Every structure is written in structure tokens, then in C-alpha cells.
Amino acid sequence: MHKYLIVFFSLLLTQFVSFSQNTPTNSYIIGQGDHGFWVSAQNNTKQIKGSPYxxxxxxxxxxxxxGNQVYTLSALNYNIQVERFEVKISEDSVFVLNHGSFDKxxxxxxxxxxHLDPDFQRNTYFEDIIHFNDKYLLKKHELTIKESQINPLTMQKLQNDQYIKKEQYYILKDDSDKLDKIKxxxxxxxxxxxxxxKAKxxxxxxxxxxxxxxxxxxxxxLNYCDTL
Incomplete structure (x- = not known):
């Protein structure tokens, strides 16, 4: 068995046993390893409508x-808010995949x-939409919070805040690592x-x-453009 597979699932087993025996309900990070770390499932303490996933x-x-290997994981999701992939193990715990432990x-x-986000100058995840001619069209998933109006008499919010999912597109040339924003x-x-x-x-x-x-x-x- 490939050494990555052994390390990865040995880590999962070790961390799962540790988590089961010592459940720190108020602690966010409860374990750490080469391929990721355990976190408690996020409770929506602010009562925000919608999901960050x-x-x-x-x-x-x-x-x-x-590397050359592909491994299939169940219950995988992307947390847009914190820009990371997570695997749900149980109702109260997820395993966060370490960015540096896999390629794609x-x-x-x-x-x-x-890729390097040109706005924030940090590496983050982009969805690969299409490769055409000598370029890639990429999409970044973003999340904002729409705050509810406040009752001026009670100073209480009239309803819950809400997650709003947005998308931003970029062009990446084959011979460059610079992303250019595009609408x-x-x-x-x-x-x-x-x-x-263009006429065609x-x-x-x-x-x-x-x-x-x-x-x-x-x-x-863009697929059609590739045929011209």
C-alpha cells in the first residue's frame, strides 16, 4: 500500500480514538497532524441563516x-468562509484537510x-472551469454576511443575518502564475x-x-473557440 495512504488513514484512526476518549466541547482545534486536524462541528452561534459550505x-x-495516487473520501465539503476542505466524521466533528498534503x-x-489570490496575496482554492487555447478560466467561491436590519425601538435584529455566496472569475495563462480578474x-x-x-x-x-x-x-x- 502506498505510504501516503498508510500515513493518512493511520492519522485518521489515531485522531479519531483520541477525539472519542477526550471530547473537548469548547475547543475548536482538537488535534493536528501532517494531513490535517480535527475540529468540532461548527455551531451557528450567531444564528446566521444559510451555510458557509x-x-x-x-x-x-x-x-x-x-502525487500519482488518487484517494476517495466520503462526506467531503468545501468551507468557503475559511477556504478549506473538510471531511465530516460524525455530527459533532470534522477532519480538516491540510492544504499542503495534496495537489488537487x-x-x-x-x-x-x-493559486495565489491577487486580492489577498495568499494561496487559496479556485475551481478549474475550463482550459482553452493557452489559458485557464478559474472561479473563486466567496462568502459574505448580509446583516439584518435593527429595530430602532428594541435595538434587536428583525431577523437573522444571512450568508451570501458569490463567485469571482479569473484568467490564468499557461506561462504565468498571475491571475487576472474577469467578469x-x-x-x-x-x-x-x-x-x-470574433464574428464566428x-x-x-x-x-x-x-x-x-x-x-x-x-x-x-470557450470550447468552441478551441476548435477555431
Whole structure:
């Protein structure tokens, strides 16, 4: 068995036994290791509506890539708020995957890799949307909190705050590590197309009733560009 697999699941077993015997209900970080660490399941103490996770539940499996090997994990999800992948082990505990222990993640048809965020100058996860010509289209999942209005008489919030999920797109060239922010609209997408092919792309979009603003339609458009 590959040494990474042995280390990874030995770590899981060791940490699980430790957690089961000593359950620190008020402690966030309860264990640490080469491939990650245990945390208690996040309680929504602020009563924020919605979830900070990318997927609505923990039912999906995911693949992690370590060197030449691929390992499948159950109950995998992406925590947008803290920018990390987590594996749910029980109702009150999850295992946080260490960023440096794997190369790539695939879950529910989505592929994720790490790049330098140009806004915050730190490495984080970006979803790989499509590779076309000599470029990648990447998407970063972001999270903000919409605060509720306050009753001026009672100074109490009228309802719970709410998580708002957003998406930001970037272009990455094959020969560069610099990400350039881009919006999904007609002018931005056509700027990625060679001048002598723009008329063909416009006709393709019109013929197939596609939108320059929709993720799935943009994939079709850029796939078509790759054939020109």
C-alpha cells in the first residue's frame, strides 16, 4: 500500500480514538497532524441563516490527489468562509484537510487547485472551469454576511443575518502564475477571442442562444473557440 495512504488513514484512526476518549466541547482545534486536524462541528452561534459550505449537504464523495495516487473520501465539503476542505466524521466533528498534503481535489464534478489570490496575496482554492487555447478560466467561491436590519425601538435584529455566496472569475495563462480578474459578460469573453474569430463566436452564441453571463454557456463558448 502506498505510504501516503498508510500515513493518512493511520492519522485518521489515531485522531479519531483520541477525539472519542477526550471530547473537548469548547475547543475548536482538537488535534493536528501532517494531513490535517480535527475540529468540532461548527455551531451557528450567531444564528446566521444559510451555510458557509459550498455544497448543501455532506452526501458527496470526493477525490484527493497525492502525487500519482488518487484517494476517495466520503462526506467531503468545501468551507468557503475559511477556504478549506473538510471531511465530516460524525455530527459533532470534522477532519480538516491540510492544504499542503495534496495537489488537487475533485468533488461533485468540480475540480479545485490552489493559486495565489491577487486580492489577498495568499494561496487559496479556485475551481478549474475550463482550459482553452493557452489559458485557464478559474472561479473563486466567496462568502459574505448580509446583516439584518435593527429595530430602532428594541435595538434587536428583525431577523437573522444571512450568508451570501458569490463567485469571482479569473484568467490564468499557461506561462504565468498571475491571475487576472474577469467578469462574465460579452465584452470580457470576446476579449479572449482572436480578432479574426470574433464574428464566428458571435454567430455561434446567437445560433445556440447562449449567454455570455452564464457559467455553463461560457464553457460552451470557450470550447468552441478551441476548435477555431
Amino acid at each position: 459550498l455544497f448543501d449537504n455532506w452526501s458527496q464523495k470526493g477525490d484527493i490527489f497525492i 481535489v475533485k468533488v461533485k464534478g468540480k475540480s479545485f487547485s490552489r 462574465l459578460n460579452k465584452s470580457a469573453i470576446l476579449s479572449l477571442v482572436e480578432e479574426n474569430n 463566436v458571435k454567430e455561434f452564441v446567437k445560433e445556440h442562444m447562449l449567454s455570455y453571463k452564464k457559467n455553463d454557456d461560457v464553457i460552451k463558448i
